[in-house]
Amino acid sequence: MSAEQLVEVDDVSFAYERRPILTGVSLKIPRGKVIAIMGASGCGKTTLLRLISGQVRPTRGTVRVDGQVVHELDREGLYRLRRRMGMLFQFGALFTDMSVFDNVAFQIREHTDLPAELVRDLVMMKLHAVGLRGSHAFMPSELSGGMARRVALARAIALDPMLIMYDEPFTGLDPISMGVIGQLVRALNAALGASSIIVTHDVQEALQLVDYVYFVSEGRIVAEGTADEVRASRHPYVHQFVWAEPDGPVPFDYPAAAFRDELLRAPHV
């Protein structure tokens, strides 16, 4: 374990029952950097986040976060580690029965005994960081998709985590909100001295802000590099992905019987 690596995934495999999701994946997340994990939907990217946060156990290999092997931790140890991680879920996952203020205050109240005035100041600072101090009294149902994502980001950084994980942070957002979230990712990473992992398939947005990219396909890392290296890559999968080509190593057609046979088949199927 080297001191510069915050997360080390070493030869990790994972399967749901017998269906393999990840096979022999190794990657490193250096401290202070913003790393993207890219790949088509269902390729196993989100599973990687779940492994790093200890929600699932690898069937082989180890995941180390800040020197600790995640799957060897007991419940207490895992919770202690998670207090130093923040996660932004795909659609925010805000608590719908609480106001914006209470959502951001949730972790602070659960894990500290700070007086109410101090909690208020902290929450306002976090909301200010994402530009939504004025929305503290709203309920989640009153927020737009982009605002909900920003509130969720304020909640994720409430305890100043060392690692922030973003699960598809750009999905379903308008271009302005996408830009805002992108900027926040970079700014918060620097302000908190944290490291960030972004799992996404929004290539162009992500390439503008990350330091390093891993490409996952069918449960394996197929390519990696800096944003410029990725843009210039001749690797067929990376090329198809970055330039959004409809056909390539990822075929347009889902495997099926020959088209002619399909049309001539008896009508009852």
Place this chain on the structure above:
Amino acid sequence: MFDAVLRGLRLIGRNVIDRIWRLGYASRFFAAVLMHSGTALRRYNLTIREIYFAGVLSLIIISVSGLFVGMVLGLQGYDTLQRYGSSDSLGVLVALSLVRELGPVVAGLLFASRAGSAITAEIGLMKATEQITAMEMMAVDPIARVVAPRFWGGVISMPLLAALFSALGVFGGWLVGVVLIGVDDGSFWAQMQAAVDFRQDIVNGVIKSAVFGMAVAWIAVFEGYDAIPTAEGVSRATTRTVVTSSLAILALDFVLTAFMFRGI
């Protein structure tokens, strides 16, 4: 033919194993809820909030139903009793039917449909929208923070609702029997007081309602927590809560009655 029989047997076997496995899982879940109840009871604000949602918001349906059930008992009871010239015992009939049986059972059934379904739907939707996972990621145990307060909210509310149901039922019986039909007011209350035993009837009724409350709350939180996190999954879980709790109430009622009133 042989294959079809074998397939049928296999299906039955698999279903039985699945159900037993699920029962075991639900029991482990129940144990986990009890183990994590410390937070819910220590931070009583969490539980009080759930008592409001499960109990206070069920007041209208429980009160109105109690009143009407009592009124119907008054009418039917008077009709039968007056044939034997004992219409003065109307108070006893109404009170005993309510505190022993109808209060706990009907209030339990209403509670399962009103509050049990709401608890399941809420927890199921929290799961479907990743709120439960988000809580775990924030190092907060959802069983302690979400499930246990709802469980205890249900357990505490149910006996109070059943008591209220019975009280309003007696009032409804009095309204119909005494005020409308003209049964003697004095004998209505005096006979009731003489015949209803506190330990034997009222305490047993409260015990029943507490057991039903625990069963409904357990089923509701388990179904919510175990729901498949999709719209269809949550809707199925909600239906299962109402059906399973209703059946559980009726079955438990038989068992409890058999033990409580066997000497009478």
